[in-house]
Amino acid sequence: MSSASMRAVTRHEYGGVAAIRMETLPRPAPGPGQVLVRVRAAGLDRAVLHLLTGTPYVARAAFGVRRPQQPIMGGELAGEVVALGPEVNDFAIGQRVFGTCRTAFAEYALARADQLAATPAGVSDEFAATLGISGGTAHQAVCRHGQVQAGQQVLILGASGGVGSFAVQIAAHLGATVTGVCSQAKTEFVTGLGAQRAVDYRRVEVAELGQRFDVIIDIAGNRPLATLRRALTPKGTLVIVGGEEGGRWLGGLHRNLGASLLNPFVRQRLLWFVAQESRQACEQLAKLAAGGAIRPAIDHTVGLADVAPAVAAMEQGRLRGKVVVIP
Numbered sequence: 303m304s305s306a307s308m309r310a311v312t313r314h315e316y317g318g319v320a321a322i323r324m325e326t327l328p329r330p331a332p333g334p335g336q337v338l339v340r341v342r343a344a345g346l347d348r349a350v351l352h353l354l355t356g357t358p359y360v361a362r363a364a365f366g367v368r369r370p371q372q373p374i375m376g377g378e379l380a381g382e383v384v385a386l387g388p389e390v391n392d393f394a395i396g397q398r399v400f401g402t403c404r405t406a407f408a409e410y411a412l413a414r415a416d417q418l419a420a421t422p423a424g425v426s427d428e429f430a431a432t433l434g435i436s437g438g439t440a441h442q443a444v445c446r447h448g449q450v451q452a453g454q455q456v457l458i459l460g461a462s463g464g465v466g467s468f469a470v471q472i473a474a475h476l477g478a479t480v481t482g483v484c485s486q487a488k489t490e491f492v493t494g495l496g497a498q499r500a501v502d503y504r505r506v507e508v509a510e511l512g513q514r515f516d517v518i519i520d521i522a523g524n525r526p527l528a529t530l531r532r533a534l535t536p537k538g539t540l541v542i543v544g545g546e547e548g549g550r551w552l553g554g555l556h557r558n559l560g561a562s563l564l565n566p567f568v569r570q571r572l573l574w575f576v577a578q579e580s581r582q583a584c585e586q587l588a589k590l591a592a593g594g595a596i597r598p599a600i601d602h603t604v605g606l607a608d609v610a611p612a613v614a615a616m617e618q619g620r621l622r623g624k625v626v627v628i629p
């Protein structure tokens with residue numbers, strides 16, 4: 303391998319984990335507004351699986367209709383800056399950074415400077431690599447959209463996953479009383495993150511929890527809006543983050559549309575959002591991580607050669623929190 307090449311995890315067609323390859327590719331050079339990062343760690347998040355399978359199909363409009371426009375996989379990373387593109391003045395060569403990009407599962411990755419922040423001293427690359435997408439989405443769901451306050455009752459559906467494991471920690475840190483919903487085997491993991499109780503979705507339905515919630519963060523399960531509204535207080539807030547099994551075409555987006563249509567006519571707040579990838583979002587997480595308010599929830603780490611089994615483990619629901627890829 304020449305010094306100007308790098309190993310990267312790719313797929314050239316939409317498909318399952320069998321489509322994942324390891325390739326040697328030319329090391330890219332940063333363009334205007336970009337930096338080249340030597341990747342020390344990259345997070346595996348659910349979007350990696352969506353962009354592997356090309357589902358829901360509606361997402362192909364943005365990422366490639368017939369095949370993925372970007373063959374390299376991975377959306378969140380941590381590492382150090384090795385080259386600066388034109389017009390980038392806010393980072394220095396050698397500086398530790400973390401954030402989001404489109405090609406994280408590689409030895410080197412291009413990232414937009416405005417989607418990176420400095421990694422705080424004392425925060426490992428493994429931890430920082432999980433913050434860009436999963437941590438950022440959780441923070442925006444709980445703080446910006448949910449506006450969770452101390453003393454509130456908060457229900458988090460999908461509490462054991464990448465986003466949920468951060469959402470539980472952030473809501474608990476804010477002083478809320480958190481109920482997490484996940485599978486039975488992961489209930490202890492979720493209470494360990496700060497939830498006051500954790501409930502198995504196969505045994506107890508939301509309607510049977512015996513209480514109403516000020517805020518529901520709906521990350522998984524695709525429950526009907528009517529079910530979720532019945533579990534909310536009369537002026538409570540529902541924040542729809544995502545949910546699998548919502549159909550191959552729309553992936554459950556009909557619920558988002560329903561929430562937007564209903565919201566102006568009801569006293570409850572019914573919201574959904576697409577997480578913003580920005581330096582500001584990264585900096586807010588950096589503060590929480592450096593202050594010890596959130597800690598890593600890492601199931602295991604893998605090398606680039608083992609991304610495929612890690613994605614399969616995510617697909618099969620075998621992870622507690624995150625997988626981190628170490629190139």
Ligand SMILES: NC(=O)c1ccc[n+]([C@@H]2O[C@H](COP(=O)([O-])OP(=O)(O)OC[C@H]3O[C@@H](n4cnc5c(N)ncnc54)[C@H](OP(=O)(O)O)[C@@H]3O)[C@@H](O)[C@H]2O)c1
Nearest residue numbers: 348460462463464465484485503522523544545576577619
């Ligand atoms: N809005 C946005 O901008 C945004 C950003 C990032 C992600 N997302 C979406 O958010 C969703 C979650 O992402 P993620 O990275 O956290 O995925 P993940 O790591 O795979 O976690 C999903 C979690 O949901 C749990 N779950 C499955 N079925 C459930 C049910 N019926 N009720 C309650 N919990 C259930 C699973 O628990 P068990 O494993 O214990 O069964 C799992 O821990 C995905 O749909 C993703 O596309 C949206």
